[in-house]
Amino acid sequence: MSDLFAALKDKLAGKSISIVFPEGNDERVLSAAVRLGEEKIVKPIVIGSETEVKGLADQLGLSLEAIDLYDPATYGEMDELVTAFVERRKGKATEEDARKILQTPNYFGTMLVHVNKAHGLVSGAAHSTADTVRPALQIIKTKEGVSKTSGVFIMVRGDEKYVFADCAINIAPDSKDLAEIAIESAATAQMFGIEPRVAMLSFSTKGSAKSSETERVVEAVQIAKDREPNLTLDGEFQFDAAFVPSVAEKKAPGSEIKGDANIFVFPSLEAGNIGYKIAQRLGNFEAVGPILQGLNKPVNDLSRGCSTEDVYKLALITAGQAVQ
Ligand SMILES: CC(C)(COP(=O)(O)OP(=O)(O)OC[C@H]1O[C@@H](n2cnc3c(N)ncnc32)[C@H](O)[C@@H]1OP(=O)(O)O)[C@@H](O)C(=O)NCCC(=O)NCCS
Ligand SMILES: CC(=O)OP(=O)(O)O
Numbered sequence: 368m369s370d371l372f373a374a375l376k377d378k379l380a381g382k383s384i385s386i387v388f389p390e391g392n393d394e395r396v397l398s399a400a401v402r403l404g405e406e407k408i409v410k411p412i413v414i415g416s417e418t419e420v421k422g423l424a425d426q427l428g429l430s431l432e433a434i435d436l437y438d439p440a441t442y443g444e445m446d447e448l449v450t451a452f453v454e455r456r457k458g459k460a461t462e463e464d465a466r467k468i469l470q471t472p473n474y475f476g477t478m479l480v481h482v483n484k485a486h487g488l489v490s491g492a493a494h495s496t497a498d499t500v501r502p503a504l505q506i507i508k509t510k511e512g513v514s515k516t517s518g519v520f521i522m523v524r525g526d527e528k529y530v531f532a533d534c535a536i537n538i539a540p541d542s543k544d545l546a547e548i549a550i551e552s553a554a555t556a557q558m559f560g561i562e563p564r565v566a567m568l569s570f571s572t573k574g575s576a577k578s579s580e581t582e583r584v585v586e587a588v589q590i591a592k593d594r595e596p597n598l599t600l601d602g603e604f605q606f607d608a609a610f611v612p613s614v615a616e617k618k619a620p621g622s623e624i625k626g627d628a629n630i631f632v633f634p635s636l637e638a639g640n641i642g643y644k645i646a647q648r649l650g651n652f653e654a655v656g657p658i659l660q661g662l663n664k665p666v667n668d669l670s671r672g673c674s675t676e677d678v679y680k681l682a683l684i685t686a687g688q689a690v691q
Pocket of ligand 1: 496497504535536
């Protein structure tokens with residue numbers, strides 16, 4: 368993974384990609400933003416009250432010279448953002464609503480991305496996923512051909528690299544959603560040099576159990592294969608059948624996934640979110656993400672349990688998505 372970040376930094380050199388950090392009051396976020404600015408890799412735009420952010424910087428011994436600090440309360444181009452927000456929300460927000468909502472750092476920051484004053488946004492160190500992603504879903508929206516945004520983690524331990532999806536957004540995906548999550552995750556994996564071999568996970572392998580839950584995954588496999596016949600993908604698999612060759616031989620002989628999957632599509636958000644945290648906390652995997660896929664512009668969420676290093680890395684990935 369260190370190679371990935373070195374390659375990303377090379378790719379970003381001289382590109383002046385600006386990333387918004389709406390959580391200027393959080394010491395992990397402020398420290399990562401200052402580091403990125405001082406390394407001149409991305410241009411950080413930090414959101415927060417000037418007094419509070421300066422106070423935190425003094426406490427942490429940080430200089431704010433390498434970042435831009437925007438306070439929604441005093442932002443000079445608020446009228447432009449208000450007009451653009453009302454236009455984007457078409458009938459769902461009045462001007463009065465817009466003025467109020469744009470005082471919220473995540474909405475304000477997302478609008479900066481929407482009106483091209485910044486290339487991407489990283490938030491979620493101090494906000495729930497719902498509060499972080501809702502502005503993006505409403506304002507940035509999904510790109511053409513994608514019906515739902517989803518969130519993946521790149522799980523890294525030494526040389527091992529896997530993609531876990533969806534661990535962040537869709538609570539109860541239907542079979543069409545699961546197929547789309549699989550296809551989008553395969554594209555995301557390629558960005559990280561992972562040649563996709565996708566396993567659609569369940570508590571059943573190739574019909575060993577039957578229920579509406581397993582049928583949903585079986586249908587998803589068929590939809591994904593019809594949409595992307597060249598993608599190496601199969602299921603439904605229990606995790607052992609997807610990951611352990613000797614178990615795959617017994618439970619799923621003849622599958623093109625031979626216990627060698629590297630992208631794991633979980634059947635629900637419950638499974639995906641619990642699964643990634645177990646691998647992270649018990650399995651000592653580094654969990655990079657969640658990386659949101661399918662949006663028009665890059666907006667990424669952090670876990671509230673993130674470190675400064677996690678903020679730094681997700682910001683690099685976000686900037687990398689902006690120059691795709
Ligand atoms: C993502 C989430 C916040 C969206 O829920 P919500 O705010 O109730 O969504 P709504 O149904 O009100 O929709 C709000 C907007 O987002 C859009 N939207 C909702 N889910 C979406 C998705 N997966 N992809 C794209 N757009 C989506 C809706 O179309 C709607 O757009 P509109 O206002 O322009 O019509 C919700 O599904 C959620 O809480 N997911 C779990 C997040 C979480 O806690 N994860 C675990 C930790 S990472
Ligand atoms: C991704 C995730 O689970 O985020 P949080 O830990 O903030 O809920």
